[in-house]
Amino acid sequence: MSVNAHSLSQPKQNSGFFSWLWEWLSTVDHKKIAILYLFGGGLFFLIGGIEAMLIRIQLAVPENTFLVGHNYNEVITMHGTTMIFLAAMPFIFALMNAVIPLQIGARDVAFPFVNALGFWLFFMGGIILNLSWFLGGAPAGGWTAYAPLSSEFLGNGMDFYVLGLQVAGAGTLMGAINFLVTIVNMRAPGMTFMRLPLFTWTVFITAVLILFAFPALTVGLFLIFFDRLFDANFFNEANGGNSIIWEHIFWIFGHPEVYILILPAFGVISEVIATFSKKRLFGYSSMVFATILIGFLAFMVWVHHMFTVGLGPSANTIFAIATMAIAVPTGIKIFNWIFTLWGGQITFNTANLYAVGFIPTFVMGGVTGVMLAVPTADFQYHDSYFVVAHFHYVIVGGLIFGLFSGFYYWWPKMFGRHLNETLGKINFWLFFIGFHLTFFFQHFLGLMGMPRRYFTYLKGEGFDAFNMVSTIGAFLMFFAVIVMLINIAYSAVKGEKAKGDAWEQGRTLEWSIASPPPEYNFAQTPLVKGIDAFWKEKMDGKDKMTAAEPVGDIHMPSSSIVPFLMSISLTIASLGFIFSAHDGVRKPALFVAGAGVVLFFLCMLARSIKDDPGFHIHKEEVIETEKGVR
Amino acid sequence: MKKWRLSLRLFPLFAIALLLSGCGKEGLSTLIPMGTVAKEQADLMLFSLLIMVLVMVVVIVLFTYAIIKFRKKRGQEDFIPKQVEGNAKLELLWTIIPIILLIILAVPTISKTFAHSDTHVAKGDDVIKVKVTGHQYWWEFEYPDQKIKTAQDLVIPTGKKVVVELTSKDVIHAFWVPALAGKIDANPGQTTSLWLDADKEGTYKGRCAELCGSSHALMYFNVKAVSPDEFKQWSKDMKDGPSAPTTASAKKGEQIFKNNCMSCHAVGEKGGQTAPNLSNFADRENIAGFKEHNKKNLKAWIKNPGKIKPGAEMPSFEDELSDDQINALADYLFSLSVKK
Amino acid sequence: MSSVKDNVTALPLHPEKSTLEGKNKFLGFWFFLGGETVLFGTLFATFVALRHQTSGGPAAEDIFGMPLTFLSTIILLTSSLTSVFAIMAMRDNSLGRMQLWFWITVILGLAFLGLEITEFTEYMHEDLGYTTSAFSSAFYTLVGFHGCHVLFGVVWISTLMIQSFKKGITTVTAPKYYVASLYWHFIDVVWVFIFTVVYLLGILGG
């Protein structure tokens, strides 16, 4: 794929499958990690999507017996958990890894080793979670895992939930710290904060939210873990525990989580719309301000998920007002996008179709969010299909549209080949229409009294027609995703080769280098002179960035298998803990768990003792590589 | 408050739109409210919907105009649009207008939220208090003032304020009667409350709205609103208990019941408290909260409750009792009426 | 960036932040501490919510003793100072002095752990087991989390010190020493709240 710069400085490994595998298992290159995240997340997205299809098949007709009771609960739990933690989050990390270092003019991320570790932890966390299907049943407490159902009443599946998320969450946290430091410390000369591309800004704030939200989840999961495995009493009312504690902890994490998801999508939309309108982003500074404000407010509103818990009208209204306030900065963004389009020269390719489709769809989900923020009205909406409709509008119609837009937009940069536009447009329209068919009518189902997480509804409750429509819509989405898979395969074989400035109107730094970028990204660190640095240079009649340094040797980190080994050891530890819940094998299982933990720390020690000197790509090699580019 | 009442006049428009798409079934839908709380909630829902439709219209009009007017036209490929940085006035405009809209929404939000949470009412004739306990997967209703215990069917008088106090014996459940009022959670070890009333006599569907296990979806109950007089009569009858069985089969059933079922179920005062009280079983609307109320379903239930409600706490009696015995049990249970 | 050997003689004023790698480590570690703040905040919150839920078991005022807590506190505070001295020595490029102060820090840390373990075993004998009540679970979890941090710090600093014999103080190792000392201070920060909120307020019965 990328030009291989190893040849001189690193001993060449035997070619063949194993060296290929080794390369991917041990890579610390952010561009390769991006691809790993993309395919890892993609795998789980397909699994989560299949689970969604199972849900829709069960609900297509009343009193269906396709998936009943506990099995249905397993499927919705795994659908929600998989989609949020194992599909959406890694997709976001895929784009972060692929784009952020390039957008800020950096050769790498701050901690390449940690970056790889983050990926492998996420991936193994996902594996742990999904192993539950084969080892005694999946978690069935909903993705919110309310105690005491999750802590006392459900079986082994919940242990997979707890440990899978714990491992994946640790990976996410590391990734966030890595990108925070990268953005603060590794910007090219002249790339001030107020010149950062908006995607980088949104990722920065997302990483901040991760940093402060995930530790709460970590604690919450530990509490459930201790309740389940060591008979602690956090949620055990008989010994003085309190199940509402879990709800608070979960949502103190959970609400910021939904903005963690949507902010990068906002960033993608900002980039794509500006690029394909051939205009700079309207109101850049207010966009930045709005992003920060959303990030701040994200921590002040979580109780809107708990209006019906009975916290009393004072708490409810305070949090209601705070929730409504988020509509204001979000609105600023919406209108700024519309006015970026305004007066532009808009190209409608697939990337931009998704971006443009995002706007009305997300607003639709956003305004139902504001409706939900009215506490006494939420007493009616809560845990009904109205909520399901709301969050799929913001998540699928917002986040997934944004991510797909980003994939179509940056695919050429990541892989050096374009995706096919015709297939892309079929994909978009199928997905767009299917999406609205699936979820629009769910608003009415909710208002008509259909609660969520119901594995069935009765004949004569009047829910039949809308549910059927919804299922049909889901099938359209299913076909849309198949088309997308075909497109990816097609592109890999026959896709049009991409130029460095793949869309010919790229504005930011990533378009100033080859597609895919060489291992070292920038032969010379660019000098940034303003917002939309590359566009600026092009307007000045140049086709390359002004360099901030002469060509020289480039220092690179060496690859390492240790991150992979570390996540394997945590997987072993997790499985040990999970099986320690079975009476017969408690002792040996705990022993395995301990061994896993020890192994993990040994890996850490090894890493600490052996400094990574890295290696250099020599000047001549760089010049040679760059020649082939244009 | 007056202001938003005024704008309610515009609602026929939206009401029509909603009607076209179907409001759902009477007695089940939040859009056909039958009690004070549900009505005010529906008003508030529609009022907020109005604001949201306004926002949507503005966004969609601007958006559609922009993407049609400014799409790339043939022959202008080299055109480079003006690189506008922003516009302070416009940006201020779309900061302030949403704030105003939200303030308009916040006012009724606050007042109604407080009003609907106000369950601290003086004891009196006009207030009925019910203690509700959620169990996996059934509802227990206790009237502390009337000293009655029942299950699955909540009987209330029309026109009176009913204060519901909730708790749970196991996991978190939520009590929801869409046509009468919004929901509130039943938390183990803690008490929450809500109030509701019903304008009209009739049966309203209630359901559990918090994931509580395998049969969360089947944790239905009924709210039967009757006239105040009827309610008084009913509560007196309930205290007297069901009339004794008369037929031979039912008497036989009573015996079987005593031997097999009393450890969990109570009839009248006597019996276990871990399962629904069956004193007025024959007067119920449904079996197990949602199945049609007939002997066939009852027998199926006794034979294998888990088949009807996955994960139900009641054991299967398929192998314990013969068909004859189950027939007798059914006769007995169908004789359990407090109606005179 | 530059090769390791150049720095043997002259060490920059802030060796922990003189290279990009060092700066990254420094900043990344502070961010990590920001996250840890939330982690402990959540644990504290849980403890505070459950502090009266003794469920028939012993309550805080029944078992906590002042002298032990006071001793632990002084030990940990002092260790914070010694790790500051270690960093000063590091900046003076004085390997021996740095090692000395860090080893003292480690020993104080071990002493603290020893006290904590005796304390816990004592409570166990007074029927405050981990599963006794919501209060006991929350107490052991919060204080135990902190204890694990101390343990980790002790191991971490020890391995660094063992390595330091071979590697000395360079722009590569300095950030590691510095970051480890930050971690140690943070442990102390958390302890200040633990002794105040858990022990003193517990004894007060507030």
Next chain:
Amino acid sequence: MATKQSETTMYIQKQQRKREMQHYLVSFGLMIIFTLLAFGTVMIDGIPKHFTSFFIVTLAIVQVLFQLYYFMHLKDKDHGFPTLFIFSGALVAFITVLTFVSIVWIS
């Protein structure tokens, strides 16, 4: 020339270190005093509980600020981001604690 410059810097550095040392010792002394005060107030009977609680929590916060600003050098330049992030974390933690003392127990 080069030596002269490094000599002056050396001198400045030395002075700085001396000052720093003073800071450390003073902060440490204060921290010990705060600790003593906290334990003392709890030991003395007859002080209203509310006051004691408020007082010792305040002492803890002040002591931690010393720890952060002097021992962990937040007062030095180049500590903008660390300061911002630590206090953001503290804010989230504070809101969490506030919630858990106020609205976790329903009636």
